[in-house]
Amino acid sequence: MDSSLQQRRGGLVSLSPSQTPRSSDKSVRDLRSGDSNSSSKHEKDKGVNVQVILRCRPLSEDEARIHTPVVITCNENRREVCAVQNIANKQIDRTFLFDKVFGPSSQQKELFDLAVSPIVNEVLEGYNCTIFAYGQTGTGKTYTMEGGARKKNGEFPSDAGVIPRSVKQIFDILEAQNAEYSMKVTFLELYNEEITDLLAPEETSKFIVDDKTKKPIALMEDGKGGVFVRGLEEEIVTTANEIYKILERGSAKRRTAETLLNKQSSRSHSIFSITIHIKECTPEGEEMIKCGKLNLVDLAGSENISRSGAREGRAREAGEINKSLLTLGRVINALVEHSGHVPYRDSKLTRLLRDSLGGKTKTCIIATISPSVHCLEETLSTLDYAHRAKNIKNKPEINQKMMKSAVIKDLYSEIDRLKQGS
């Protein structure tokens, strides 16, 4: 790996998905070939719809044992999901069409290969991509994103989810290409409109957990329409195993904080981001840096707060969670209805993910549902929501490649700035 591409840990770290290595405009060059240039220009002009994938989990063992009625049928070939409703003794079927449908027997590998693997390839081509998991609590968001078992005996578990599989694919491709690259990851949790750094060293996280007066990590405007998370830890990673360890550490921290603060994972959002810089050479022998970013987002449970047992003491918590999810819904509505004002600024979640909703990022939403009759109301609301989100158009753009010399110059000036404590 080119050590000159190594980036610092901590400090001022941008989470804006549109952020590419900084440089003076003069040194930024777009090296896209004529063909891809015109096709991406075409994409840019027309806009590309957010891709929406629907996954229905199987009945749990308990549900199956008590013969819970199933009200969902998935037709993967036709990309359709049908929900059967019984209103006043009349059976009403509602059918929804998605970009891809994965039924209860679908395996993690299948979902990854068909839906996520092409997105990971686009990150390596220099796009920023975001994958959201959206759905009611207990429908398989975390199972889909992280997966079941951890790595055992060095073997890759068959129920590994989207995150470890993406990491594996990224490293497999870069290694097969013998590429020179640098990679960094961030992992944060958004709970109650407060950001926790899941990768911060122990002392810092303890401080945050123990001392509630400590100001949470701040989300700052970067003055260019994006945001950055001040002080968010960036870990440089060189192997897939390092990322798996980081993921385990972050998830463990999430669980510890949950216990200490009596939180519930279903009420928090987590964002795991991987940024990759890859060195390329122009035909003239000039070294250029290509940058791509993948955001993997596990959203809080989408169920109606009033039904999930929120009571007075939890009002703020419920209200705030509601605020992020409600704002996400409002942003989606505003984008779909082309209403002038899109309320990105109304919640931290939508500020953080602004570029993924109507911006230059390629976005995919994995909506998860349960097949059980007892979840039907929430399932219909998820189906409606996800179906609506299909109409959001983004204008994906490949990040501009930068001259390596300019990237290094930028990094040196940033080191100077940090040394001066500015």
Ligand SMILES: Nc1ncnc2c1ncn2[C@@H]1O[C@H](COP(=O)(O)OP(=O)(O)OP(=O)(O)O)[C@@H](O)[C@H]1O
């Ligand atoms: N497709 C699936 N195949 C097999 N088991 C699944 C599947 N989806 C979910 N499960 C199981 O269902 C349970 C609930 O899943 P999970 O915890 O991922 O839900 P969630 O939507 O992330 O919930 P929360 O919002 O509370 O975090 C877990 O035991 C998980 O292993």
